[in-house]
Amino acid sequence: MSGAVPILSVQGLLKTFGGVTAVSSVDLRVKKGELLGIIGPNGSGKTTLVNLISGFVKPNGGEVLFKGKDITGLPPYRIVGMGMARTFQLVKPFYQLPAFKTLIVPLCSPRIKAVLGGRYGDRDAIALDLLEEVGFERDSNVAYKPAGSLPQGYLKRLELAKAMALRPDLLILDELFSGLSLAEVASIVPIIEKLRFQGKTIVMIEHRLKELFRIADRIMVLNFGMKIAEGAAGDVMASEAVKKAYLGSEAG
Amino acid sequence: MLLGTLIYGFVNSCLLALLAMGFNLTFGISGVANFSYGAIYIFSGFAAWIFLNSAGLPYALCVIMAIGLSATLGVLIYHVVIKRVKGLALSEVMATFGLGLAIMELFRYFDFVGFKYTLPNLIEGSVAIGDVYIDYQRIAVILAAIALTGFIYVFTHYTRTGLAFRAIAQDERTALTFGMDSDHIAALSMGFGSALAAAAAVVVLPLGTIAVEGGYDVLLNALAVCIVGGLGSTVGILVASVLIGYAQTITANYLEPHWMMLVSLIAIAIVLCIKPSGIFGHQKELEERI
Amino acid sequence: MKKRKERIDRGIKVRSEDIFALTSYREMIYLLAPRALPVVGLLLFVPLFSPYWREIFISTAIYALLAISWDVLVSVGLISLGQSFFYGVGSYVAGALNHYWGLPPVLTLPVATIGGAAICTIALLPVLRLRGIYFSMVTLVLPLMILRLVEATRIFGGTEGLTGLSPFPGQLTEMYIANACLLIALFGFRRLLDSDYGLIVRGINDNDRAVMNAGLNIHWYKTQILFLGAAVGCFAGAFGTHHDMFAGMPGFALDYSIMPIAAAIVGGTGTFAGSVLGAFILVPLSEILRALGALRIVFYGLFLVIFVVGIPEGLFHYIRRKYHQFERWVDVE
Numbered sequence: 001m002s003g004a005v006p007i008l009s010v011q012g013l014l015k016t017f018g019g020v021t022a023v024s025s026v027d028l029r030v031k032k033g034e035l036l037g038i039i040g041p042n043g044s045g046k047t048t049l050v051n052l053i054s055g056f057v058k059p060n061g062g063e064v065l066f067k068g069k070d071i072t073g074l075p076p077y078r079i080v081g082m083g084m085a086r087t088f089q090l091v092k093p094f095y096q097l098p099a100f101k102t103l104i105v106p107l108c109s110p111r112i113k114a115v116l117g118g119r120y121g122d123r124d125a126i127a128l129d130l131l132e133e134v135g136f137e138r139d140s141n142v143a144y145k146p147a148g149s150l151p152q153g154y155l156k157r158l159e160l161a162k163a164m165a166l167r168p169d170l171l172i173l174d175e176l177f178s179g180l181s182l183a184e185v186a187s188i189v190p191i192i193e194k195l196r197f198q199g200k201t202i203v204m205i206e207h208r209l210k211e212l213f214r215i216a217d218r219i220m221v222l223n224f225g226m227k228i229a230e231g232a233a234g235d236v237m238a239s240e241a242v243k244k245a246y247l248g249s250e251a252g
Numbered sequence: 253m254l255l256g257t258l259i260y261g262f263v264n265s266c267l268l269a270l271l272a273m274g275f276n277l278t279f280g281i282s283g284v285a286n287f288s289y290g291a292i293y294i295f296s297g298f299a300a301w302i303f304l305n306s307a308g309l310p311y312a313l314c315v316i317m318a319i320g321l322s323a324t325l326g327v328l329i330y331h332v333v334i335k336r337v338k339g340l341a342l343s344e345v346m347a348t349f350g351l352g353l354a355i356m357e358l359f360r361y362f363d364f365v366g367f368k369y370t371l372p373n374l375i376e377g378s379v380a381i382g383d384v385y386i387d388y389q390r391i392a393v394i395l396a397a398i399a400l401t402g403f404i405y406v407f408t409h410y411t412r413t414g415l416a417f418r419a420i421a422q423d424e425r426t427a428l429t430f431g432m433d434s435d436h437i438a439a440l441s442m443g444f445g446s447a448l449a450a451a452a453a454v455v456v457l458p459l460g461t462i463a464v465e466g467g468y469d470v471l472l473n474a475l476a477v478c479i480v481g482g483l484g485s486t487v488g489i490l491v492a493s494v495l496i497g498y499a500q501t502i503t504a505n506y507l508e509p510h511w512m513m514l515v516s517l518i519a520i521a522i523v524l525c526i527k528p529s530g531i532f533g534h535q536k537e538l539e540e541r542i
Numbered sequence: 543m544k545k546r547k548e549r550i551d552r553g554i555k556v557r558s559e560d561i562f563a564l565t566s567y568r569e570m571i572y573l574l575a576p577r578a579l580p581v582v583g584l585l586l587f588v589p590l591f592s593p594y595w596r597e598i599f600i601s602t603a604i605y606a607l608l609a610i611s612w613d614v615l616v617s618v619g620l621i622s623l624g625q626s627f628f629y630g631v632g633s634y635v636a637g638a639l640n641h642y643w644g645l646p647p648v649l650t651l652p653v654a655t656i657g658g659a660a661i662c663t664i665a666l667l668p669v670l671r672l673r674g675i676y677f678s679m680v681t682l683v684l685p686l687m688i689l690r691l692v693e694a695t696r697i698f699g700g701t702e703g704l705t706g707l708s709p710f711p712g713q714l715t716e717m718y719i720a721n722a723c724l725l726i727a728l729f730g731f732r733r734l735l736d737s738d739y740g741l742i743v744r745g746i747n748d749n750d751r752a753v754m755n756a757g758l759n760i761h762w763y764k765t766q767i768l769f770l771g772a773a774v775g776c777f778a779g780a781f782g783t784h785h786d787m788f789a790g791m792p793g794f795a796l797d798y799s800i801m802p803i804a805a806a807i808v809g810g811t812g813t814f815a816g817s818v819l820g821a822f823i824l825v826p827l828s829e830i831l832r833a834l835g836a837l838r839i840v841f842y843g844l845f846l847v848i849f850v851v852g853i854p855e856g857l858f859h860y861i862r863r864k865y866h867q868f869e870r871w872v873d874v875e
């Protein structure tokens with residue numbers, strides 16, 4: 001569907017906190033069905049950008065268009081209702097309750113009712129199915145363990161499941177791979193591939209460049225709140241601006 | 253009438269600022285909402301009275317001892333009660349509120365009730381400005397408010413402890429990495445706030461009697477000023493005090509005295525609708541808290 | 543050899559969570575007993591008391607309802623320091639309806655409950671978007687200000703209040719209505735907070751950002767909970783009005799604000815049963831201590847501090863733990 005309206009379109013997005021410009025006139029266009037990776041050194045404004053897009057922070061300027069509609073400044077629940085979902089870097093589930101209970105909350109969202117055609121369905125069953133999809137082995141009953149007792153690998157999958165539960169068309173994953181071993185990352189990648197196969201668009205903020213480059217279609221680089229490069233992974237990493245951002249300029 | 257309103261309005265504003273200063277500071281520095289503030293205010297008043305009337309000490313000494321005692325009480329409350337529940341909003345509020353209640357009603361139980369409980373004016377007499385008579389005590393209120401504001405400014409900008417206060421108020425985590433002991437600073441902020449309450453009491457109580465109900469009133473007014481001006485902002489308190497102070501005086505002089513409380517209510521209502529965190533408040537609204 | 547204390551669920555608790563509970567009388571009784579206790583106690587035994595003690599229990603029921611109302615608000619993260627606001631509004635609405643328009647209690651009670659709750663919710667709506675401390679501050683300030691307003695403007699009877707209102711038909715009826723509504727509130731809210739709806743509410747309390755992210759409008763949920771809590775409080779006020787046959791400034795008194803909180807904290811926050819338990823301990827106790835005058839409030843204040851700092855979980859959690867678990871010392875491995 002080339003030439004069609006991009007599923008996400010960001011123009012001139014600006015955010016300042018006091019004297020600091022966190023995001024400075026960022027433009028971004030995400031095609032439906034692609035996997036875009038957003039990278040950049042720490043403090044480059046990646047998470048703020050996601051917060052601006054998903055409605056958690058109101059921008060000082062610029063606009064965000066989702067599926068062609070202006071969502072700038074809308075509250076998060078409205079944006080989720082339109083089909084966008086995001087994960088958080090720091091996963092904070094219901095520590096004492098069984099893991100699958102954490103998924104009940106998103107399954108109560110009006111979005112679910114709209115997507116399933118007017119009914120919510122059996123939330124407990126849907127939650128358990130979702131967890132199985134993200135790799136909670138059914139016969140080990142991991143889904144019933146208290147969420148606070150889960151190791152990081154499972155917590156990250158739980159966070160992913162929370163976003164998937166909302167049946168989004170656009171998924172924004174904020175540092176999903178952080179804190180995971182190579183094996184754990186390798187086991188999550190098939191889940192992401194499956195989501196792409198289902199036609200979902202995915203945006204991933206990552207520090208794990210090698211793992212990201214294997215699955216991303218396009219890469220965008222941020223530094224000090226500004227976009228400094230965009231394109232295929234190889235081109236982007238060869239760019240002088242990106243090298244300077246990550247490694248610093250050479251003396252002399 | 254106009255001159256009188258102008259002058260007495262200013263007195264009222266300074267009075268409100270004095271009352272709110274201590275509560276606002278404690279919260280601004282260490283995030284502790286000290287709901288025993290009113291009790292400490294009354295405590296210092298009665299303490300000064302006891303030193304003066306039962307021990308017969310010179311008044312200046314009574315004042316100093318009362319302020320010192322209140323500061324100590326504040327620090328004690330922190331170490332015994334607040335420290336154990338710090339961080340849990342509900343418990344902090346309940347514990348300080350319960351303690352304040354116990355202290356205030358204890359005075360009532362021991363019969364500290366009646367017109368004989370009052371503090372002497374710092375200066376007797378009055379002066380005429382135009383055709384308005386104003387007593388020196390009320391001028392003292394104005395001077396005290398200005399002096400205390402100045403003192404707070406100098407203290408927080410030029411002394412080590414004061415700068416530490418501001419550091420923790422701005423960013424507790426970073427201040428901790430600089431080796432500041434947040435517990436210690438919080439205790440000091442309680443002491444500081446309590447001392448301010450005592451200072452306010454000594455200046456304001458001579459205008460009336462030391463009554464337990466006054467304790468509730470003080471908490472009420474301090475909260476109203478803080479809500480309107482914005483918790484944690486000294487400038488906000490000053491602005492809010494002027495706004496509410498003048499609004500109250502104008503209402504009392506041109507309408508009816510008992511509509512004064514309505515003024516505070518309306519001020520709160522307006523602020524909550526337009527800028528809920530207060531005029532100069534920097535509490536981010538829910539959506540802004542990432 | 544170092545030892546540590548180990549807590550294990552009792553055998554009967556484990557069995558009663560499974561299919562055994564349906565087939566064995568022992569397990570069934572184990573599950574039913576704690577639930578039947580308040581029902582039987584309130585509806586069967588209390589009517590057997592003398593009229594003086596029945597009065598006490600009506601008063602206890604009113605405070606217990608206010609404590610449940612407080613607990614409802616706390617479950618979503620709103621800490622109310624002014625339960626007397628709800629009581630007073632409910633009281634005045636019922637009183638006004640009865641005094642000016644002659645409506646009987648059977649009508650004033652529901653209207654005051656729903657209408658009063660609407661008024662309270664609208665009044666507190668602006669503060670819902672802010673941090674919890676603002677809600678606490680405003681709820682503390684509101685009833686105290688309304689008191690002064692009533693005193694000054696002399697509306698609704700001013701300082702004398704509205705007197706000579708219709709009573710209930712008989713003390714026994716009163717008592718049954720009070721206790722029945724208390725039980726409905728107790729079991730109803732426990733059920734509600736255990737459901738998926740309750741999960742959302744507790745989620746908002748725990749991590750509101752995550753619930754927002756889950757596509758839910760947290761402000762709407764907070765408003766709903768505020769309305770529910772206010773309704774219970776207003777009902778208590780309306781009920782108390784017809785019980786005392788009087789509506790006036792004492793409806794906004796500090797007592798109605800503090801006692802419910804003390805009861806909920808002593809009994810255990812977040813459990814509703816704890817609120818009821820706390821009320822049933824504190825109110826009769828305060829009657830016995832009535833001779834001490836102002837010392838009563840001193841006592842409450844200190845009680846609050848000691849429980850908040852020392853036994854934060856509350857009595858109900860403690861009792862429940864003892865009922866479901868046993869402790870033993872084991873060697874540290």
